[in-house]
Amino acid sequence: MWNYSDKVMDHFMNPRNVGEVENPDGVGEVGSMACGDALRLSFRLDDAQRIDDIRFQTFGCGSAIASSSILTEMVKGKTLEEAAQITNEDIAAELDGLPREKMHCSVMGREALEAAMIDYYKRLGRGVPCDLLQKSTILCHCFQVTKETVKEAIMTHGLTEIEDVTNYTKAGGGCTDCHHDIADLIRDCQDKLARGETADTAGLHQLSELAPPAGAGAADREGKIRELLSSDISVALRNDGGDIEFVRCQGDAVYVRLTGNCAACKASDATIKGFVQAQLREFVDENIEVIEVD
Amino acid sequence: MANDGSGTFNMTAGFPAAPDEPVYMDNNATTAVAPEVLEVVVPLLRDHYGNPSSMHRFGARAGEAMAESRDRVAALLGARQSNEIVFTGGGSESDNLAIVGTLYAHPDKRHLITTAVEHPAVLGLCRDLEKRHGYDVTFLAVDGEGRLDLDELRGALRDDTAVVSIMMANNETGTLFDSAAVGAIVKERGAVFHVDAVQAAGKIPLDMAALDCVDLLSISGHKLHAPKGVGALFVRRGTKIRPLIVGGHQERGRRAGTENVASVAGLGVACELAAANIEHENTVVRAMRDRLETELVARVPDSRVNGDVDNRLPNTANISFDYIEGEGILLLLDRIGVAASSGSACTSGSLEPSHVLRAMGVPFTQAHGSIRFSLSRYNTPDQVEYVADALPLIVERLRQITPFNAERATF
16 A cells, blocks of 8 residues: 555545646647556646646546646646746655655656647747756656666667667566657667767766776775665666765765756655665665765 | 536545445455454464474474364365475465475476466566576466466476476466366476465365376465465475475474464464355355446446456456556545455556556556456455445546546547
């Protein structure tokens, strides 16, 4: 049984703004039945260019419905520029948190909002102001894996098969709709690799390539910490659109920096203590204290 | 109307109030401990706490409880001898002991056969043996109704096949595999045949004396109204297995460790009760299941039964409801006091829907909206009517907020 907050249960049992807006100014649709989650968001602006009415239809679990519902409340009365500031972490925080496995529900909310705004500008025949868009584009909607994550995996590990990409990132492991896009990315990245480019020169993070320093004792421990941060922990955070960087070790203190969505997240303390520190304590040392630095 | 125009949608408007006694229809997950079982378990924990190995009256009392239970379990399984029963810590341990214990006993054989729809206790173990221990594993496919192709099994058997592990009844759909037919093929090639009967035991008659192609058979206590953490493995006389837990003479050297006497005794009583109720299970419980299933499929448009309907456990109904997602159904069922489960991804935390439904080729769209009701002798016809009345309301309500329907199934 999920440990849903009272607020999640309230928004599931009494969802706000269900349905479709008549004569909408923008409509956003993300996900599919195959993915297990889908959201259709439609909105209309008033004369002051503020969101006057916004409604949703959701196929998905309790937290998907709750995320959609609370998102409509959060953006009502806002301009598109204001609404665009809302991140998936904000949606989750407004719900008093979501189980980690359910964070993708809040990502879907954020994505649908973005899709609806893009639709609005398309209808006007205007370009989309780029500060409205988040940096990362979701490639695999089933598992909420970004294009950047897939690219990085292909470049870093020289992947050539879709199956390998799925094994490294989970992308493509669900409905298979994105297999075409993954194949395109593999081709692009393999071209780049053939030209001698690396993940580094391609401007991608390369946390997974940080070599643990040689030596025993403290250095060995640091190696284990780096290894865990760059593998399991990093993969988990990247699924939520964030990432983590190792800064340094000092005694039992491990200094890290959160990036991407995690950096702006109101729940970052929970991420640090509840997840990162718990993992490091379980697999490296019971006494580790994780400290976030900016 | 759930959507009153104020902007807030009342998900549970018009739903019945939850009954005083919750309706438990998730018996393939776990069962209530039978009152008769509790009566035996508690005194053994409280008063007769001896170690069966001890040379005093406390030990003797515990030893008697073990022996009595072994007889009762053997009786439910139709085993010729009580010493063919090895008590374990549950169904998963029984499966592990059967498969790994056989591999230990036949170190020269490096191949296993199982199916794509086994319980994770077997499937996960086989994947682990393949990935980490270098064994060759054949995973047999199933058709759209969850049935095996025996020719595929015939073709998969090899001279170095150590063990074939094929369940008797599927936990998600209730679909039965014909253990006699499977076993006959396995024995032709001299492999050891293990059957995971965790879901079958207590629901359909078992006769291990007659079913002599089965070498090893797993059962679990908590699936048949005994406590959790106890199970048994039937090991046919003459079958070679090596123990996984060593360091003690218990269970004739097949499973070391001081016996879980109270729970073992509870398992014995539960088996006796199951044997006494097996006809009830296949008449009364079956009729309730059929009624529930027929009513739901008739009353809810775009719904269908998953599994081999002609060849199933009597207590299990697995139904897909299109255009909605299982977790929402379960949360609303729970709100009105009904416990069931789903093959939906969202309820597992894995993001992937049921491996059983996927192996059957059930589309993701239907797998996400699948609900399993698994009944027991403690359910009543009134409860069935209650669920048959309430579930269509739940499905209708969730369909009011989904973007999909028969006309628009995709964006």
